[in-house]
Amino acid sequence: MLDVHTHFVPRNLPPPDDDAVRQGWPVLRERAEAVDVVQRGAVIRTLTAGAWDAGARVADMDRLGVARQVVMPAPFTFLYDADERIATRYAAAQNDVLAGLVGAAPRxxxxxxxxxxxxxxxxxxxxxxxxxxxxxxxxxxGTHAGRHQLHDAALDPVFGALERHDLAVFVHPWQPLAAGRTAHHGLAFGLGRPVETELAVGSLVFGGVLDRHPGLRVCLAHGGAGIPSLRGRLRNGWLRRAVADRVPATDPMEALRALWADGLTYDGMALALAEDTFGAEKMVLGTDYPFAAQESEPGASFADAAARSLLADGTRWPHRTHRNALAFLGQSPEHTPEPAHDTLEASQ
Structure with missing residues (x-):
């Protein structure tokens, strides 16, 4: 299995000054065998070595039966609302650490x-x-960039550059809208974040980003959230617009199939609807490792859907999702080495 949705947190990125801490630079506090992640004075995560150490991560992968992982920063590290000095410095430093982590187990x-x-x-x-x-x-x-929605003209050069460099784009919920309405009573995970993904699709598909940048490869977290169940309503609203004002240019049912989505739905029926919306060739495996939200078994939602005969490829979903993930990442299956146990060169 190839897991497209995992996170890491750099262990050794001390804040440059107090102002960086005030603006959200994460501070790690060691305790026993775990680390508390503190942001703006509050503990937001407690993590163990798999979050930053290549050896511990690969050991977990072997235990879970995962051949390869795609590792990405955690959304609380995006710092889009920090000033340019802090945001730029943290992103660059984090990417340097990530390159080292990946380089420690490149296969x-x-x-x-x-x-x-x-x-x-x-x-x-x-x-x-x-x-x-x-x-x-x-x-x-993120699903927005603070002062910019994803379809804002200010971000068009960014999407243009991602398209020119042939880089994959994974869209992850960040800072849920109206937290008082979407995140009360512990609903940030179950409601606030999915709403963010739906708003991001509003920008990418109905805000014209994918029309302007058709070469972008974009994957949505969490099965595309509620978009599969809203697709008919979205299409009906599109049909009622004047033809000259319609965005996207093609039928939304077709436009949505330009997107990939991970299968982290926690429900086989929801995953089957996502597959029907985005296409069997666009569904990938995602687990949210190493956070508490990770699936108890990688691919549990796919296995549930397959057991109920809801998937196009049935029990062949591990092979299909692996190939789909390589396509999202711009990698050729024919020229991608088979996963193997690396000799770890370093740990981060």
Whole structure:
């Protein structure tokens, strides 16, 4: 299995000054065999070695039956709302650590880097650095960039650069809208974040980003959230617009099939609807390793759907999702080495 949705947190990135801490630079506090991640004075995660150490991560992969992982920064490290100095410095430093992590097990790990997306000019410079790193095959971005929605003109050069450099783009929820309405009573995970993914699709598909940049390869987290169940309503609204005003240019049912989606739905029926929406050739495996939200068994939602005969390829989903993931990453199956146990050169 190839797991497209995993995260890491750099262990040794001390904040340069107190201002960086105030603006959200994560601070790690050691305790026993775990590390607390502190942001703006609050503990937001407690993590163990798999979050930063290549050896521990690969050992977990072997235990879980995962051949390869795509590793990306965690959304709380995006820092889009920090000033340009802090956001740019953290993204660059984090990408350097990620390149080292991937380089420690190059036949098992692939990377998606971070961008200071709230500052488009700085993001362009970081895209050039990422494109020069052989183990980094794309970027992870949030569902918005703070002051910019994904369809804002200010971000068009960023998407243009990602398209030119042939970099994959994974879209992950960040800072849920109206937390008082979408994140109360512990609903940030189950409601606030999925709503963010739906709004991102509003920008990418109905805001014209994919029309303007048809070469982009974009994968949505969490099965595309509620988009599969909303597709008929989205299409009906599109049909009622004047033809000259319609975005996307093609029928939304077809336009949505330009997107990939991971299968982290926690429900086989929901995954089957996602597959029907995006296409069997666009579904990939994602687990959210190493966070508490990770599936108890990688691919549990696929296995559930397959057991109920809901998937196009049935029990062949591990093979299909592996090939789909390589396509999303821009890798040729014919020229991709089979996963093997690496001799770890370093641990981060």
């Amino acid at each position: 098992r790990l692939l990377g998606l880097g971070a961008l200071p997306l709230g500052h488009p000019t700085a993001a362009l410079a970081e895209i050039r650095r990422i494109a020069a790193e052989p183990g980094l095959l794309g970027v992870v971005i």
